[in-house]
Amino acid sequence: MQLIDGKTISAKVKEEVKNEAAQLTEKGVIPCLAVILVGDDKASQTYVNSKEKACKACGIRSLKYTLEANTSESALIDLIQSLNENDEVDGILVQLPLPKHIDENKILEKISCEKDVDGFHAVNVGRLVSGLDGFVPCTPCGIMRLFKEYGIEVGGKNAVVIGRSNIVGKPMANLLLNANATVTVTHSKTQNLAKITKDADIIVVAIGKPNFLKADMVKNDTVVIDVGINRLENNKLVGDVDFENVANKCSFITPVPGGVGPMTIAMLLKNTIKSAKNRLKRLK
DSSP, rough: EEEEEEHHHHHHHHHHHHHHHHHHHHHTTTOOOEEEEEEHHHHHHHHHHHEEEEEEEEOOEEEEEEEOOOOOHHHHHHHHHHHHTTTTTEEEEEEOOOOOSOOOHHHHSSOOOOOOOOOOOOHHHHHHHHTTOOOOOOHHHHHHHHHHHOOOTTTTTTEEEEEOOOOOOOOOHHHHHHHTEEEEEEEEOOOSSHHHHHTTSSEEOOOOTTTBGGGGGOOOTTTEEEEEOOEOSSEEEEOOOOOOGGGGGGGEEEETTTTHHEEEEEHHHHHHHHHHHHHHHOOO
């Protein structure tokens, strides 16, 4: 069993980003990410602060907009439109979840697909499904980078994705499919889940249920990717995988914390650089 070290690979990606940001800046394009936070959700504040810190460390300009929880949908849309029209902004990210009176899908659609560094816009989703170039959601993109770094072959393998969210499950399935894996997507209505997972060479779990994937659901030498981050009553962080009992059966496994988590922000920075490179091309 080999642990997949997301911290080390994340640091490698950030170093690449730092070098690319410096090269772009020399050419007159300073990469810029705008992050919008609506309300005072503590977890969201932590994520936004982490993104801001990572940007600064890598030479990416960071713009943070903190709006009151009672901000109207139209006011948020006006801010997004102004950032869409600002040629010096490469990426726009609206931190989710949003307050209940704001329609998340409507807001995500208002972000220009050329600045959608989260990869949530329907145009970028369509590009991913079609196997075309576009922005890919950061967590699944980070997982594909982990496969690459550890020499984990995906083509021809049976891959099972547990969870069908727009943020992880669906894009993960499409990335695996594009990489020639045979993909099964499972969810809360799936029957005989253990039978399906026992046939898998690769399992990606992203459902937000602590220790959900048990040892008897996994065959020997499986690659297990744990996207879950759950805090137990004793304040301990655990993933969606029963790590202690599953790990010994795996060829590769991601720990929680320190596995997939660090890759998400690293790939967000990578997407911002990609957008800045596109801006440079338009200027030429």
